[in-house]
Amino acid sequence: MRVKRYVVNALPEALPMIRSELGKDAVILNTKEVRIGGFMGMFRKKKMEVIAAIESGAAVPSAQSQSKKAAADVQRVMHAIQESKRQAANPATVVLDQSAPPIPTPPPVTPVVPQAQPMNRMNEDLLEEIRFIKQSLKQLTMHKPEQAGPLAIQALYGRLVQQEVEPELIDRLIDSVNEKLATKQELPNAEETWTIARELLREWLVPYSNHSINEAARIVHFVGPTGVGKTTTIAKLAAGQSIKFGRQVGFITSDTYRIAAVDQLRTYANILNVPMEVVFSPMDLPKAFRQLEDRELIYMDTAGRNFRNELHVSEVNSLLQSNEQSETVLVLSLTGKTKDMMAVADNFVKYGVRKVLFTKQDETSVYGSILNLAMKHELQPVYVASGQTVPDDIGPFDAERYIEALLGAPANE
Ligand SMILES: Nc1nc2c(ncn2[C@@H]2O[C@H](COP(=O)(O)OP(=O)(O)OP(=O)(O)O)[C@@H](O)[C@H]2O)c(=O)[nH]1
Numbered sequence: 001m002r003v004k005r006y007v008v009n010a011l012p013e014a015l016p017m018i019r020s021e022l023g024k025d026a027v028i029l030n031t032k033e034v035r036i037g038g039f040m041g042m043f044r045k046k047k048m049e050v051i052a053a054i055e056s057g058a059a060v061p062s063a064q065s066q067s068k069k070a071a072a073d074v075q076r077v078m079h080a081i082q083e084s085k086r087q088a089a090n091p092a093t094v095v096l097d098q099s100a101p102p103i104p105t106p107p108p109v110t111p112v113v114p115q116a117q118p119m120n121r122m123n124e125d126l127l128e129e130i131r132f133i134k135q136s137l138k139q140l141t142m143h144k145p146e147q148a149g150p151l152a153i154q155a156l157y158g159r160l161v162q163q164e165v166e167p168e169l170i171d172r173l174i175d176s177v178n179e180k181l182a183t184k185q186e187l188p189n190a191e192e193t194w195t196i197a198r199e200l201l202r203e204w205l206v207p208y209s210n211h212s213i214n215e216a217a218r219i220v221h222f223v224g225p226t227g228v229g230k231t232t233t234i235a236k237l238a239a240g241q242s243i244k245f246g247r248q249v250g251f252i253t254s255d256t257y258r259i260a261a262v263d264q265l266r267t268y269a270n271i272l273n274v275p276m277e278v279v280f281s282p283m284d285l286p287k288a289f290r291q292l293e294d295r296e297l298i299y300m301d302t303a304g305r306n307f308r309n310e311l312h313v314s315e316v317n318s319l320l321q322s323n324e325q326s327e328t329v330l331v332l333s334l335t336g337k338t339k340d341m342m343a344v345a346d347n348f349v350k351y352g353v354r355k356v357l358f359t360k361q362d363e364t365s366v367y368g369s370i371l372n373l374a375m376k377h378e379l380q381p382v383y384v385a386s387g388q389t390v391p392d393d394i395g396p397f398d399a400e401r402y403i404e405a406l407l408g409a410p411a412n413e
């Protein structure tokens with residue numbers, strides 16, 4: 001396949017060029033608005049990028065015949081238009097005598113309509129022209145956006161769709177990549193397309209990188225849907241803090257909702273030699289804090305609920321302290337559905353939650369939701385857990401590693 005890119009003011013301007021350079025069998029793969037030139041991002045001119053292609057082996061007009069044919073095409077179209085205008089201005093006059101007796105219908109004969117030879121040719125050319133335009137339009141509507149454009153861009157698009165990145169973010173990223181490639185005459189290869197995408201994602205993620213749980217926070221609450229790994233994560237982090245940094249850690253659990261939930265955290269508390277308090281309602285909290293007065297750091301476990309339901313969110317929120325000494329971390333599993341995660345995040349962001357911790361990275365190879373939640377909910381990823389082993393299977397969120405995992409290796413064309 002031979003692919004060619006045209007940057008023109010409008011699509012009609014590109015059609016004669018495509019036809020004369022690639023031939024009448026050429027198809028348009030993609031059109032999009034691009035901005036080129038300008039100074040420091042200003043005064044950029046709006047243009048249209050048209051990607052056309054022809055199957056290898058199809059007849060491509062020679063350079064000489066191309067220009068001759070293009071000129072002849074334009075002339076023929078102009079002629080035909082003038083001719084049809086002339087005919088419209090002088091229609092044949094037919095007078096019907098209403099009073100005359102009805103004329104018997106003659107036997108059917110094949111009508112012989114004498115027509116001027118040049119007019120036939122002109123009409124044929126015009127028809128051919130219309131057929132070409134129709135075919136091009138059909139190609140355009142047949143190609144879904146993810147199938148259009150240069151192959152490397154298509155591959156990047158496909159990768160982002162497969163990673164469940166939000167469609168709006170995919171469009172933004174693809175547009176920005178295309179903009180960066182707009183000045184190039186050659187079609188981009190996968191390597192450079194990926195490099196540009198990586199750079200853009202790096203810029204995008206700057207506000208969401210290098211965040212951790214606030215070191216000044218003495219009380220850290222962990223909230224999130226059922227079974228995402230809140231309790232396990234608390235055990236991992238507590239082990240890290242007490243073993244690595246020798247900090248005095250304490251636990252509070254308000255998860256009296258599920259049978260055995262208290263025992264689960266108590267088991268970790270016993271292993272780690274960490275005191276633990278159980279609260280049944282917000283009224284029990286002052287006593288629990290008094291019991292843990294000597295603790296430098298208190299991790300509070302909460303019951304997993306269906307937090308797409310806002311009532312459950314407000315319930316858990318009533319248990320959470322909100323002062324400069326406390327912080328809430330939303331725990332989400334990467335195995336969850338993006339839409340559900342967004343709905344849960346929506347509900348917690350309303351209560352001022354800013355930090356998110358992702359679990360079960362080891363159980364999936366789809367990572368779009370980290371980007372989605374950062375970009376759409378301004379949630380800062382703090383940790384990523386990738387296994388069931390306490391305390392090892394957790395690490396701080398690393399934007400660079402994340403981008404590598406999200407984009408994968410440049411797709412071969
Ligand atoms: N594969 C994998 N499993 C994990 C990870 N984190 C936790 N789990 C497992 O997920 C399951 C649920 O973990 P919990 O810590 O009980 O989850 P939870 O959010 O406290 O659950 P509820 O309190 O019931 O809402 C357990 O089997 C954990 O071992 C992880 O990063 N990867």
Ligand SMILES: [Mg+2]
Pocket residue numbers: 230231232255261301302304
């Ligand atoms: Mg739990």
